[in-house]
Amino acid sequence: MYKIKEKIGFTLSFSIFMFIMYLITTVVAGALVYFCFAIGILTEDYTEKAIISVVIILIVCIVFGVLFSTLSSKSMLKAIDKFIKATNRLSHGDFSARLDFQSPPNFKILAENFNNMAEELGGIEVLRTDFINNFSHEFKTPIISIKGFAEILKYDDLSKEERDEYLDIIIEESKRLTSLATNVLNLSKVETQNILKDTQRFNIGEQIRQSILILDSKFQSKNILLDINVEDCYINGNKEMLNQVWLNLLENTIKFNKFNGIVSINVKKEEENIVVAIADSGIGIDKEAVNKVFDKFYQEDTSHATKGNGLGLTIVKKIISLHRGSIECESVVSEGTSFKITLPTEL
Structure with missing residues (x-):
């Protein structure tokens, strides 16, 4: 329902904008015709100059229409240029890029959606960085521990109690690595699943x-x-x-x-x-x-x-x-x- 209202709003705004443009052009054309009749350039019996006058009026209307369209579209093109620059910043990893459009209404909605997207992408990037850092720590720590105690076990002067203690540590750290690998696989499995299966x-x-x-x-x-x-x-x-x-x-x-x-x-x-x-x-x-x-x-x-x-x-x-x-x-x-x-x- 909300999307339908958005589409209707955009269509209505665009229709009103085009109507105003046509209305202004028509008013200018009508004013020029009236002016020509008022000063005697056009008369009911004086038709020899009528074609030239109409051509002049059409040229003036076209020029005016182009100028009006250029000026009215300038703000829209400026907004589009801002959007292009913001998307370029986002594509290069700058998730602080934001848009601030207050009008027209659809541009305001576009800015809000863009800002939400940039914020979500920034949050994902933070999670990705944290994931890599934490995974590296969780994976590296037991490996270092296993390596260290395995090297100590090479010494011949260790007592049976010390050897058993170090072996227990290696076993626990191995279990820790196994648990980490299992949980990462389980997380990967459920995160890529959007539809519940085997119910x-x-x-x-x-x-x-x-x-x-x-x-x-x-x-x-x-x-x-x-x-x-x-x-x-x-x-x-x-x-x-x-x-x-x-x-x-x-x-x-x-x-x-x-x-x-x-x-x-x-x-x-x-x-x-x-x-x-x-x-x-x-x-x-x-x-x-x-x-x-x-x-x-x-x-x-x-x-x-x-x-x-x-x-x-x-x-x-x-x-x-x-x-x-x-x-x-x-x-x-x-x-x-x-x-x-x-x-x-x-x-």
Whole structure:
């Protein structure tokens, strides 16, 4: 509806502009004819000079029309020139290029769309740079660690305990690299997917209960108390993808929780949606960082002391979006973090 109004507005503006041009030209022509009659150049009986006078009037009208068209189109050509220069800046990587057209209305819309596009491209460029920097750091760090400890293992004077310790570190760093590669592949897979495939109807409550059982030993390792209230709810979706969501969120409740902490898991149906709430009593997230938790490679712990590569929640959000759902995060430092996922039962 909005696009139709835009087209009608542009057509109407152009029609009015052309009408005014024709009207002015006609008025000038009529005034010249009247002037010729007034001074006696044209009379009803004096037709010998009529052809010459008409030709003169036509030439004057053409000249006037050309001048008027040139002057009236000057501002339009100037606006187009600005647009060309701005697109050239954008094509050369200058995402600060902006347009400021206030009239005509369609040029104002063009400027707003261009500015939005430039802003989006600038944001993508920042994300791309951050992705490269963070990926390089996450990939390089374990490789350096593996290389260093592998070189130390060549020494013959190491005790069995030291050798085992260094081997354990190499194994952990290898697992870290494997996890990074897997998450990057998973992220690449879901980011290039716009249409959800391989959907089926299944019990999402049962799937979450199974995920809890899979991670039971990890919950017990930190003596975490589980508060589970999971209803049987059926949904149409990609079972494998949603399983990644629950495992990722539940693992985070373990990783960032305290010993003897609490994790609450609630699943219920609300009208045509299924609402999943997962909360922990862990370390929490700073208020300013809550909006960044879904960004690629973002980790609030800049020292990277906490295991992880900052891709899990990015994948989670993309999977939820593919299911036409939403995910919200709330957190208080030292009190805990909660995630609320809303999914439609039918796609």
